[in-house]
Amino acid sequence: MSSDSVNSAVPPSDPGVTDLFAVLAYGEISAFYRLAEEAESAPSLRGKVAVAKMAAAEMGHFTTLESALAARGVDVYDAMAPFVRALDAYHSSTDPSTWLESMVKFYVGDGIAADFYNEIAGALTPDVAAVVRDVLAETSHSEFVVEEVRRAVEVSRSERDRLTLWGRRLLGEAITQAQYVMAQRDELTDLVLAATGDLNGIAALFERMQDSHAERMATLGI
Amino acid sequence: MSSDSVNSAVPPSDPGVTDLFAVLAYGEISAFYRLAEEAESAPSLRGKVAVAKMAAAEMGHFTTLESALAARGVDVYDAMAPFVRALDAYHSSTDPSTWLESMVKFYVGDGIAADFYNEIAGALTPDVAAVVRDVLAETSHSEFVVEEVRRAVEVSRSERDRLTLWGRRLLGEAITQAQYVMAQRDELTDLVLAATGDLNGIAALFERMQDSHAERMATLGI
Structure with a gap:
């Protein structure tokens, strides 16, 4: 990162930072449940x-x-209250009907969120960005997911096709809800604009997210 | 503890130690779910x-x-496989029908288990006992439970009566399942005997557990 962008970082006191921490916090709770x-x-105690x-x-x-x-x-x-509806809506609209769909949702959904928030972190001061990156850090549990999914799709072409469509739907729903949240919360939209520059920057961000999404799908073999 | 009892400690290689770690491990998983x-x-996001x-x-x-x-x-x-049935049976037979019953079960059930395993830890070498005590350590979350239950029973006598019966049932079911596990697993029974001395010692252990249980019920106001 150039010293320019650090100088123009969003100050930690910005209300958008509170919103960012809050939406991430509710994301963790809803993911937990x-x-x-x-x-x-889960097909086994190991999976559980x-x-x-x-x-x-x-x-x-x-x-x-x-x-x-x-x-x-x-x-x-x-702080979390304004984000309950959008995140609950994302989860309701992407309710997995099988164990493999759950696994793909965990891996792909977490990845989409991490891409989005990591881009925003680029506009923040180092101490605030460190909190964001810390809670987005990929865990070793992802390996378990990758193995489960790869093994299943290697032996079943129909499973692979089904999960490919599922992964595409997850991206669509995530972007829909992200846009809904931004339309509701000016503070957060300002943060995203600070990170991306302008509306063209936001479009470019969504394109980069689609590229990373495609890479994750390939990792899963779908 | 006298140096005598340390000298006569159950060696770490004892198969009962494996059983003890395993039953504790499955206890954690089943409690999680x-x-x-x-x-x-839960009546609120805070509770969740x-x-x-x-x-x-x-x-x-x-x-x-x-x-x-x-x-x-x-x-x-x-290692956990032999304990799945007994612990699942305990949970099925004590399935809470209200939020307050869940809270009481968490507090009282955890307390009963901790009493039992802490007594066994007294017969173990310090390094093995440390693992057991570490996983039984009470967490600060208990305070939340105590507050929730006390507040509810202060304003409702019928709630208090209902939860008192519930707490008594939890103790009964826990002892039933503990006896069932010991009848199935000689290795674990030998550990309990090493900790208590003989069958009279086991009876005395169950009496001490009842006393601690009564104290916990009093803390909850029931």
């Missing part, structure tokens, strides 16, 4: 344990964000 | 977060036990 629920369909570990990692991230918000004098529950 | 499921009935944190703490303990078993050359999934 989705994962725990979807583990019902893997999912429980992923879910527990989400709560570690939540605690980081809760502390970061507390340090700003903000109650995490108040 | 029970908590996550019961959080559906508190439960998710408790559940995440269980997974931290699971990881400790998984590592301890790996250090013994034992696969955690193989």
